[in-house]
Amino acid sequence: QLQLQESGPGLVKASETLSLTCIVSGDSISSSNYHWGWIRQPPGKGLEWIGSIYYSGSTYYNPSLKSRVTISVDTSRTQFFLKLSSVTATDTAVYYCARHGNLYSPTDYWGQGTLVTVSS
Amino acid sequence: DIVMTQSPDSLAVSLGERATINCKSSQSVLYSSDNKNYLAWYQQKPGQPPKLLIYWASTRESGVPDRISGSGSGTDFTLTISSLQAEDVAVYYCQQYYNTPLTFGGGTKVEIK
Numbered sequence: 028q029l030q031l032q033e034s035g036p037g038l039v040k041a042s043e044t045l046s047l048t049c050i051v052s053g054d055s056i057s058s059s060n061y062h063w064g065w066i067r068q069p070p071g072k073g074l075e076w077i078g079s080i081y082y083s084g085s086t087y088y089n090p091s092l093k094s095r096v097t098i099s100v101d102t103s104r105t106q107f108f109l110k111l112s113s114v115t116a117t118d119t120a121v122y123y124c125a126r127h128g129n130l131y132s133p134t135d136y137w138g139q140g141t142l143v144t145v146s147s
Numbered sequence: 148d149i150v151m152t153q154s155p156d157s158l159a160v161s162l163g164e165r166a167t168i169n170c171k172s173s174q175s176v177l178y179s180s181d182n183k184n185y186l187a188w189y190q191q192k193p194g195q196p197p198k199l200l201i202y203w204a205s206t207r208e209s210g211v212p213d214r215i216s217g218s219g220s221g222t223d224f225t226l227t228i229s230s231l232q233a234e235d236v237a238v239y240y241c242q243q244y245y246n247t248p249l250t251f252g253g254g255t256k257v258e259i260k
Contacts, residue, residue: 074197074240076249089248090148123196131244133187135208137196 029053031124031138039118041147045111049124049138057082057102062130065098065109067120068140075120079130080107087130114145149173149243153252159260166228168255170241175221178245185245188217188226190237191254197240201226233259 035047049063056063064079078088080098088096092111100107111118121140127133150173160166176185184204189197199208201217204224214229228235236259241252 073253074242074251076247076251087247091248125196127244130247131185133199133202133242133244134189134197135199137198140196 029126029136031126031136033122033124033138033141035141035143037142038144038146039114041115041145042113045109045114045118045122045143045145047109047122047124047141047143049107049109051105051107051126054126056100056105056107061126061128062087062132063100063107064125064127064134066123066125066134066137067118068123069117069120070142077109077111077122079127081130116145116147119143119145148248149176149245149250151241151243151250151252153239153241153255155255156253157256157258159258160228160231161260162233163230164260166231166235166257168226168239168241168257170219170224170226170252172222172224172243172245176243176245177221184220184224185243186217186219186224187242187244189240189242190235191240192237200239228257231257231259 030052032050039045062079065077078098080086095112097110123140124138125134126136152171154169186204188201191197205217238254238256
């Protein structure tokens with residue numbers, strides 16, 4: 028059974044870089060069938076796709092965040108990563124890692140999510 | 148970006164009654180080459196991640212009860228819960244995966260009347 032687990036600091040200072048890791052178990056992150064992504068949800072609000080990565084390293088970002096986002100993958104350790112630079116209070120959110128098929132597929136597995144609060 | 152607009156924002160339905168949620172996309176999400184609507188529905192309960200219910204607008208994910216169904220094509224879609232149960236209380240989101248950025252509707256909160 029596939030499981031995804033986010034990890035990282037729950038508190039980040041404004042202007043610094045948010046860094047999260049998603050640990051994948053129960054499936055190979057190198058599978059050619061899937062993309063691995065990050066989605067966030069501000070408290071009490073809706074869902075925003077941040078970006079996705081293919082095991083080869085090809086990345087796809089939301090243009091609204093593209094200048095600040097880096098998603099990378101470590102296939103040997105079955106992990107992928109999110110870095111979001113120059114954070115502000117508006118980046119406070121629950122961050123989910125997730126899996127979807129090819130880039131244009133529904134998201135079928137989600138991590139439990141981790142709350143990241145940006146403090147001033 | 149494709150903007151997804153859901154209505155209503157919330158609704159209260161009696162147990163056993165029908166709940167209907169609408170989702171409208173700012174452009175068609177029907178891909179002509181495969182005749183599929185690139186539209187999914189998710190259910191999110193408090194403190195939990197979203198759960199995939201429906202994809203290709205009307206295909207039920209494994210394990211989803213058949214009282215939950217999706218319909219529509221092009222730009223107008225509907226999620227229907229035919230007989231609301233207590234465990235259906237949640238927020239429901241539509242999502243288009245026709246192109247990037249992948250975008251979600253604002254959500255519809257379903258409660259028991």
